[in-house]
Amino acid sequence: MNRTLLAAASSLLVPTLATPNALAMQTATAEATRSTASQQLHALFKKSDEDNLRRNPVSALFRGDMRYADQLGDYISDEYFAAEKAAAEAELAALAKIDRSQLSDTDKIAYDVFKFDKESELKGYQPDILALTVVRPINHFSGFHTFYPTFASSKGAAPFKTLEDYENNLKRHKEFVTIIDRSISRFREGMAAGVFDTKLTIQNVIDQLNLQLADKPEESPYYAPVLNFPESISEADQARLKAAYRATVTDDIYPAYTRLRDFLKNEYLPKAREGVGLVHMKGGEKLYDYLIEDTTTLPLKAAEVHQIGLDEVIRIKKEMEAIKEEVGFEGTLPEFFNHLRTDAKFKAESRDALRDGYYAIGKKVDARIAEQFSTIPESPLEIRAVEPFREKTAAGGSYQQGTPDGSRPGIFYYNAYDLPSRTTYGMETLYLHEGSPGHHFQISLAQENEALPAFMRFGGNTAFVEGWALYAETLGPALGMFTDPYQRFGHLDDEMLRAMRLVVDTGIHSKGWTRDQAIEYMLANSGMSRTDATAEVERYIAIPSQALAYKIGALTIQRLREKAEKALGDRFDAREFHAQVLMTGSLPMAVLEKKIDDWIASKEV
Incomplete structure (x- = not known):
């Protein structure tokens, strides 16, 4: 071996001792690289958000941003869809140029959510899908x-x-x-x-x-x-x-x-x-497959979702039977459902009485909410009846978000249409879902968190948003709710609604169920009134797959909580878990699971 090769070989065997200056330079270089990647990422987020607000001025107005308040926007023209598609493609290309490995843990979550969102958008802008939707x-x-x-x-x-x-x-x-x-x-x-x-x-x-x-x-x-x-x-x-x-x-x-x-x-x-289902529409089966994945953020198929729903219906009915026996009702479960639908003691005496009942529930929740959450929204929550012009076809309850600065409150809408059909035993659960700590907490905490990029503060997917709200219903006992067995039954009844949605939505759109068949299934398996069941079924017909998100999202969050409780034991803190779920905005299910897994691992060290 000549001297040159020998020197080279020796240099591989002898460790190089870095001087303090060299270490400092290496550290500074690494930090600069991370800083550059983070700056690039957030610059992309800011540009994307600004461009989106120009194309979608209503979104700006909902935030309290008045720059485009003289515009409503165009939303269904070919030019609009082309601009949205081009923006998503350009933003994904820009994202690919950013080194994800150099980002902080929080920025990696933001990177993943942004990528998922844009890829999902592009699926919806494919010509074969647009031809069935626009x-x-x-x-x-x-x-x-x-x-x-x-x-x-x-x-x-x-x-x-x-x-x-x-x-x-x-x-x-x-x-x-x-x-x-x-x-x-x-x-x-x-x-x-x-x-x-x-x-x-x-x-x-x-x-x-x-x-x-x-x-x-x-x-x-x-x-x-x-x-x-x-x-x-x-x-x-x-x-x-x-x-x-x-x-x-x-x-x-x-x-x-x-x-x-x-x-x-x-x-x-x-x-x-x-035919009311997509299965009867030209291209409907392909569209339904796309909608299920888009809504749930998971690669699920209709048959799989249908079976999950059937299994959940069986489980919940067993718990309903137990409460029926607890209150001493002699008769079958369908007879108990009918008793709940028709007995005057489960009816609100007036619209004002219904409103006052929700006011009382809100005060009760407010008194205990800090036991479960480390951060409370600054935005106030208003309780309001659905307007007469839309109450006939509106859901039993809904939520409209407020502004980040609290100048416009979040609104929990309750529906007083056909008052005799509005049973009171589900009021606690409805408030937990639509109000606090359901939609109001999830949406408000995200948009009030100025540390997040705008798309995470104001965006979201249905599985997370509705999954969280359904999960929030399970917090009733921890918040002093459900002390009345009938309110506990109301909680099960609402949980049954979300389980039945898996069965009925897929039944309508993949199995060819009729409207009446779907309504009768819901009446046979729950205490819903015919008015509510009809409105629900006609909603599934109008917006296929949206109703699947509730149970799929909630099951995911519940499973992650059970995983954390099992791994952490006495170290599990519900307030910490809820902060992990909520404080980075609405996440696709796979991104949420990765975040919770990382949090569990950090607590186990």
């Missing part, structure tokens, strides 16, 4: 005609504090009319392609439009803002705005509603499909 732009549960009246009424997200606010609302009305007319065009495209929505759904839309058109212009939610002006607006401007608001209702919005209604009634409804 041509059905409105149904009775999801459509601008259901969202916009409240939004523009001065009781929704749009503010009415200044003269500019009132002017902006008029400008948004013009874009709303464009969306309504463009919806007609989209429906026509579907007719030409042989892709139709259901007769049931379209008839419900027609009924909704008729209900709104029956209001005199001065009784319309669109006129409501000019019934109560702030003092800063002059009498002259008030008179001008009243005339303008009345004119936009009579000359723009009502004619647009009439055009849509007449088209749906005279042209579309006669050709709409009879």
Whole structure:
């Protein structure tokens, strides 16, 4: 071996002793690399969010960002979908250039969520999927005609504090009319392609439009803002705005509603499909497969989800039987269901009594909530009845998020329509789900956390959002709830609802169940009223797969809690676990599981 090779070989065997300066330089270089990766990541997040708000001005307005408040947005044009797809592709390409290994643990979670979200978006923008979705732009549960009246009424997200606010609302009305007319065009495209929505759904839309058109212009939610002006607006401007608001209702919005209604009634409804499930729609089976994965964030198939639901129904019925025996009811479980539906002691005496019951529940939860959560939302929670114009087809309860700064509260809506059908034994569970610590905690804590990138503060997936809310119901005993066996039964009844959804949604859309078949299944396995069961089934028909997210998400969170409790034993703290689940926003199920696994490992050291 010559001297050069010998020296080289020797250098491999003798360790190099780094000087303090060399170590410092290495450390500084590593930190600079990490800092650069983090800066690149957050710069991408910021640009993505800014671009998204420009394309989706309603999202900005819901946050209290008024920069685009004179716009409603375009949401169903070819140009809109092309822009959304191009943005997702560009952002994924930029993300791929960032070295994930150099990121902090929190930034790695953000990286993974962003990647998952954008890849999911692109699946929805594939031509074969878009061809099945954009041509059905409105149904009775999801459509601008259901969202916009409240939004523009001065009781929704749009503010009415200044003269500019009132002017902006008029400008948004013009874009709303464009969306309504463009919806007609989209429906026509579907007719030409042989892709139709259901007769049931379209008839419900027609009924909704008729209900709104029956209001005199001065009784319309669109006129409501000019019934109560702030003092800063002059009498002259008030008179001008009243005339303008009345004119936009009579000359723009009502004619647009009439055009849509007449088209749906005279042209579309006669050709709409009879079968209520996607299995009866051209391309429906492929669309349902996509929707299940998109909704649950897991690669599940309809048959698998259906079986999970059947198993859960069996488990819950056993627990219901135990409570039936505890309260001394002599009869079958279906007879007990009917007893709960019909006995006067389970009915609210009045709308005001129903409201006051929820107020009392809220105070009871507030007194114990700190025992389970280390961080409480700053945003207040308001309890409010569903508006008359939408209460007939609305769910029994719902939540509308507030603003991050708390200037607009979160709202828990309860439904008082057909009051005799609104049983009281499920009130505690409904409040826990829609209010605290359900949707209000999850959504508020995310958007109030300024350390998170905007897409994690304000974005989300249904499996996490609804899964958390269903999981929150299980915290009832820890919060002093369910001391009454009937309220415990109400909790099981609501859990049964979410289990039945797995069975019924997949039954309708993959097995060809009829509307009536689905309703009867729900009545046979729960204490639901026929009114509630009908509204639920028609919701599944209108928005396939959305209802699957609740139970799939909750089962995942419950399984992760059980894993943590088993691994940590006495060191398990529910407040810490809840912080791990909630304080990084809405996560896809796989990302959440990885986060909880890492947290458990860090506690076991």
